Amino acid sequence: MYKLLIVDDEVTIRTSLANFIPWEQEGFEVAGVCADGKEAIDFFSENKIDALLIDIMMPRVTGIEVAKYIFENNLNIKIVLLSAHGEFDYARSSMRYGVRYYILKPTKYEELKQVFSELRMELDKENMEDVEENEEYLGSIEQIKKYIDDNYEDASLEAISEMFHLNLHYISRLFKKKTNMNFSDYLTQVRMEKARLMLRNPESLISEICCRVGYTDPRSFSKAFKKYFGVSPREYKISVMEGKNND
Template sequence: MYNLLIADDDYEIRNGLCKYFPWDVVGFHVVGSVENGKEALEFIKRHEVDVILCDIKMPIMSGIDLASELSSLNSKVNIIFFSAYKDFLYAQKALENGVRRYILKSTNYQELIQAFTNIKEELDQQLLSSTKQGQDFSKKIIGTIKEYVEVNYRDATLEDLARLVHMNPDYLSKFFKKNAGMLFSEYLMQIRMENAAQFLGDIQYKTYEISDKIGYSNSFNFTRAFKNYFGMTPRDFRNQKSSDNERLENSFE
C-alpha cells in the first residue's frame, strides 16, 4: 500500500474521493485530506506520503505553487493533478515542476481506476529499482571492506574502514553485521586466524613472529585467540599439520 494525500478545496469532491473511491483495490491508503497547498505542505513535512492527488486552483497556496515548493525541496512525493481545467498552460507548468499525471475531474470512474493502477505499477518499478541499487551499493561496500582487510589484516581497524567508505564507525558496524552476516570483529578474526594457520605451515616462522605478523603484539593473546578459534594451540596445530603432511607423503611411497 502506498500512502495517498488528497488536497482539494471542494469539500464534496474531497470527501467523496476519501470515502467512496476504492483506493485499497488499486494499492493506496488515504492518510489525510486537506483544503489547500499550504496544509498539504505542512502535512507532508510531518507524515510519510508517497502520492498527493491535488487540485490546481486552491486558496492560500495553489497546486502549481505546492508542486514548485516540493520540487525545490527535492521531495520524493509523487504529485498527481486532479483538475477541472483542461488548459495547456497548466499542463506545461505541471510538467516543469515534476508532476507525474494531469487527470481531469471529468474523468470517469474506470479511467481513474486505470490511471492509479498505472501509477501503482510505476511506483512498484521505482521501488524495485531503488532496492536493487541499494543491494548493489551494499555489495560494493562490503566487497571493498573485505578486500582491504584481506590485505591489511595486521593493522585494520573499524575506524580506518569507516574513513575509507565514508561512514560513521557505529553505523558501519551495524551495516557490516546486516550485510555480511557477522560482526566486523568476527570477520577480522577469521582473516587473521586463516593467515596464522598458513604461516604455521612454514617452520621458518616462530609463534611470536606469526603473532606479530597478524596483528597481535602479545603472543599469549594470540595463542589464546588461536585456541578459541581452532580448538588447539598454535604448537598443536603445527604438529598436527606436520603429521598430516607426513602421512600424505607416505601414502604416495
C-alpha cells in the same frame, strides 16, 4: 499500501474522493485529506506520503505551487493534478516540476483507476531498483524468511511491511521475485513443517498444534495439512505412532 494525500478546497469533492474510491484495490491508502496547498505542505512535512492527488486551483497555495515546493525540495512524492477543462493549459506548466499525471474534472472513476494503476507500477519499479541497489539497507529476503520462521504463528505481510519499512504490495512482489514462491505459500510451508514435527510428539494434541501454527479453525488446519502432505493430521499422527512414518 502506498500512502496517498488528497487535496481539494471543495469539501464534497475531497470527501467523495477519500471515501468512495476503492483505493486499496489500486494499492493505495488515504493517509490524509486537506483543504488547500498550505495544509498539504504542512501535512507531508510531518507525515510520509508516496502520492498526492491535488486540485490545481485553490486558495492560499495552488496545486502547482505545491508541485514547485516538492520539486525544489527534492521530495520523492508523485503528483496527480486535478484540473477543469479551462485550466488544462495552466496545468501543463507543472511539467517543469516533474508532474506527469493529470485528471480532468469531473473525475471519472475509470480514468482515475488507469492513472493510479500506472502510478503504482512506477512506484513498484522504483522500489525494486532501490532494493537491487541497496539490499542491505532495505533488508534481505533471508532476514524476512528468518522472521517468518521465528514468528510463523502470527506472521503476516502487514507485520513484515512495518518491520522492514516496505510497501505491502512491493514486499509481496519482491518475495516472489527472490524466492519463486508467494509469501502465503512460504508461510504455509513453514507452518506445515512445524506442525508435522509437533505431531510426532505422542503427547501433542492436534487442537493445540492448530493454534500454535496460526490456525484458529481446526477444520481449516486439517484441510491445509492434508493438501500439503496428502493425509490429515490425525492420519499422520497415527502413522507415526504405528511406526509407519519415520520421516
